[in-house]
Amino acid sequence: MLTDQVLFITQLVTLWAVLDPISHLPLFxxxxxxxxxxxxRRAAVIAVLLAFVILAIFGFCGQFLxxxxxxxxxxxxxxxxxxxxLFAVSMVLGETKHMPPSVPTGExxxxxxxxxxxxxxxxxxxxMLTIVLLMDNNRYSRAEQLVTFSALATVLVGLLAIFLLGGILMRVLGTGLTHLLRxxxxxxxxxxxxxxxxSAAATWLKLPEI
Structure with missing residues (x-):
């Protein structure tokens, strides 16, 4: 049985690798x-909070649902x-949705x-798949699930900090390089x-890993 500290570090590293905040910055x-x-900045805060709620709910209830x-x-x-x-294709083709000024800022x-x-x-x-596996209701106790919950919160705080630096990086990189990164x-x-x-199809058909 892993101690809480070792479990927290293991979950933290796993979630950091999956969420990969550094590579998400160009997407943001x-x-x-x-x-x-x-x-x-407001979009970053709202998005991280929503993602936390989505992943937390899915972690606790996703397996049952x-x-x-x-x-x-x-x-x-x-x-x-x-x-x-589908979202990735829109990024590659440059299909960025620009909303008219008449749309309220909040919306x-x-x-x-x-x-x-x-x-x-x-x-x-x-x-979502990772959080379901890390909070497997058939394998982990509530205390261990709370450790995973804490690790998720820590990673998302780091992700938010990186997103909030996006404006500075955009000024440094310039519009052309930003579009290239996108x-x-x-x-x-x-x-x-x-x-x-x-990978899912290979697992289903029992084929070698891709």
Missing amino acids: MGATTSLTEGER LHAMGISLLSFQIAGGIVLF RVMEVAVYPLATPIIAGPGA RTMGLVLAALAVNLVL
Whole structure:
């Protein structure tokens, strides 16, 4: 049995690797190009809070919900991979949604914060699957699940801090390099989405790992 400290560090490293805050920064910067700096900061805070709620609820209840609905983790992984792929394609093709000035600031910020920031960028299929496995209701006690819960909160605080530095980095990098990073990360995200689908299919068909 792992001690709480060792479990916390293990969960923290796992969640940091899955959420990967550093590589998410270009995605955040690309998704918020239509917002002002102040709106970008508010969107970051709202998105991280929403992602925390989504992942926490899914961690505690996701296993029961999927089982009750007759949905396997593999099916969820494939569906999530498809949604992630569609978003990645829009990034690669440069289909950024610019909202007209007539749209109220609160609505503009909330819409971007919910999609694509909270999901699928932060609380994507990989993060959801990971949190379900780390908080497996059949394997871990409530105390151990709370340790995972704390590790998730710590990682998301770090993610928020990196997002809040996005405005400074955008000024340093410039518009051209920002667009280049957006398309590059979109391609990487598309590859990740395809890998999620193929990995689930390989597991289902009992094929060698890709």
